[in-house]
Amino acid sequence: MPAQTVLQKLEILADAAKYDASCASSGTAKRNSLGGKGIGSTEGMGICHAYAPDGRCISLLKILLTNHCVFDCHYCVNRKSSNVVRARFTPQEVVDLTLAFYRRNYIEGLFLSSGIVKNSSYTMEQLVEVARILRDEHDFRGYIHLKTIPEADPEIVHQAGLYADRISINVELPTDSGLTRLAPDKNGRQIEGAMGKVRNDIVELKDACKRFRHAPRFAPAGQSTQMIVGADAATDADIVGKASSLYTAFNLRRVYYSAFSPIPDASAVLPLKRPPLIREHRLYQSDWLMRFYGYKPTDVMEATEADGNLPLDIDPKLAWALKFRDQFPVDVNRGTKEQLLRVPGLGVKAVGNILTSRRHRALRLDDIARLTVSIVKIRPFICTVDWRPVTLTDRADLRSLLAPKAEQLELFGV
């Protein structure tokens, strides 16, 4: 077989990386090349945190070092037994591509993952080598996200954190039984052990940075992980419970959810159909509620339906409010911040504006309408000086009144 060109490898290895959703480039340290030093920047002009409509980050060169793999995870297109065309970059080729794309202003950084060749430590060394050449030899100051292999030597993983802005280790599946069945070469305890070590390194070196000016930084944008949704029988309640325990135990920046998509030449143990994409979206919404709205994991679990999954037709906040109607209506002129954050349709910003405005005068329904996008969704759950929902909050058909109307999609729409 003739040797592949870099372009052919890029085609194969960029396509192979598309199943990984954990590539948001947020929250790192500020670096730039002002003053003629270095190349790249994580801030200012030229850094555009662009996201595809489905929430995936599109501003990084997102590739695999190789799609060869000695593991056989059933849900993965790159597994050992998969019949796909294989390719492998050298670290220098990835460096050259990153710099070339960066100079053309196509990307703000690099998201690099890999199948496992030879063994985990060898592969991790290759990933670190890419970051080392970029940082040490080219003084690259753009964003680097390295996917980390939990089975690799912890010292090499530590090196990764010294070069990368963010490192991530995928837990892959929310339950141990799912992991055993679908990723037989992986071990949940080993994955969490590696996440714990990364958490300790982040804390230790952050502390050192406060005390010593020249202490090295370690993954300043933190660590993240990804869970695949819909490849096993785990419910949304299982997934939310797992995500919450990961946030608490490992101080994660983000948990990403990736709706399982049937892959070419799929293993027979996988479902034939992908879960609806809206399920992934509902999980992100529940994640948001826990991170910014003060919901506990148990609150989100209470919003699930009898099958343990979040409803698809309404968002989890509305689902919770409909189940706990005795908590409403909330008086916008007297309610606490926590109570206001539970009102469907009121965002964090609107609640802040309400708290500020009501210091000066009693708020009317019109005032709330001006501060929010849709007063129709909010009305059943609040009262103001001139509005009480009376029986509206308890109406049996409230869910159908508030659920977004299904849209007829254009057959040939773009």
Ligand code: SF4
């Ligand atoms: S380790 Fe598993 S998930 Fe990762 S590339 Fe190999 S087969 Fe795919």
